[in-house]
Amino acid sequence: GVCSSFFFFPAEELRKLSWSGIPRQVRPITWKLLSGYLPANADRRECVLQRKRQEYFGFIQQYYDSRNDEHHQDTYRQIRIDIPRMNPERLVMQPQVTEIFERILFIWAIRHPASGYVQGINDLVTPFFVVYVFEYIEEEVENFDVSSLREESLRNIEADSFWCMSRLLDGIQDNYTFAQPGIQRKVKALEELVSRIDDSVHLHMQQYEVEYLQFAFRWMNNLLMRELPLRCTIRLWDTYQAEPEGFSQFHLYVCASFLVLWRKEILEERDFQGLMILLQNLPTMHWGNEEVSVLLAEAYRLKFAFADAPNHYKR
Structure with a gap:
């Protein structure tokens, strides 16, 4: 059924199908194609x-x-x-x-x-x-x-x-060249994006002097791998490989959605240390495909809303 027919789709069609998650049996060949x-x-x-x-x-x-x-x-x-x-x-x-x-x-x-x-x-x-x-x-x-x-x-x-x-x-090689300029830029873009989509989260961070680099450096450097169980990373990468510039640009919108997802927990923390402990140990251990799908849908909505925004979101 779905599996054997999966590879005979034209590239564009394969991307569309893969965006929503790839069946496990055909994931190896599909990733190599994408x-x-x-x-x-x-x-x-x-x-x-x-x-x-x-x-x-x-x-x-x-x-x-x-x-x-x-x-x-x-x-x-x-x-x-x-x-x-x-x-x-x-x-x-x-x-x-x-x-x-x-x-x-x-x-x-x-x-x-x-x-x-x-x-x-x-x-x-x-x-x-x-x-x-x-x-x-x-x-x-x-x-x-x-x-x-x-x-x-x-x-x-x-x-x-x-x-x-x-x-x-x-x-994403400029993430890893000297001084990691790609990551510096992406963290800055994340901060700007969050300030536009959820002002209260952004201001709350500012109030308690949390710098985005302190937690989001790792999100960019390790593509959220340290924040999610491996099964979720693999599901996320189905979409990243299907999305044009998924790892370099779409990842930014995923990070913004991921941060805002913890809005309630973030706003409840009322000091620098509490916020940092939360942001570095977000409770995703039980996550599966459903949570990742919600995250991706929200990221896609954001990308769509901000795709025509000023240039600094397009990097």
Whole structure:
């Protein structure tokens, strides 16, 4: 039914369908199509996949031994420090998965000297990795032992995750260059947007001297991944990949909707510390697709309302 027919839609149609969430069984291939990693032409897909996977492992052969060289060792050390701090820890702490993440992040950093490795990029591997593991297993991914996968399957998952993460980062690279100017701009745009859509929340923050950078830096740097359960991030990314400039521009409207969603809780907090504790630990643990759908619908409404607004919302 829906699954097998999902890939034969023209690109535009696929985007429309994906916007509202992608069925789990077809998510791996759909994400690869939406990110532009796989060609729309089905006859060319196998050939492209083989070529890209070989290219990635070529980078590993070429660069990975240099991770302990003088000018790369700081990068490699930082990656190794960050990976154990990630969610979902159980999956990432499996030695094979840790190694995969180390390779992906190191190769990405070496090939992007303008930004190099920045904390936050490590989180962006996880959704791709988890979704691409689904291609090879039936059960839930969280408690899955990766070592039971065939070596070739793991290599495919690794290379595909690398390329799709690279595609995502191409669109938001100024978030991770020196001084992270992209994030500074987006946080400023968020502040302006919130001041227009919910003045009382905005003034309340000002009154208690909460700076948007203090909580929203992380929202931009980690694409809300630290604020939501992984299942919600994956659902959110269905839409981000279907929405033109989803990761760079639509994300801003999602953040604004997300903040205003906690309006009641925010207005009840009457000091700086209480507000910061709330904003850094928003209670989303129980969230699922329904909450994400509400958030996205509201973000879409905002985008629509402000799309013709002055230029600073369009960045």
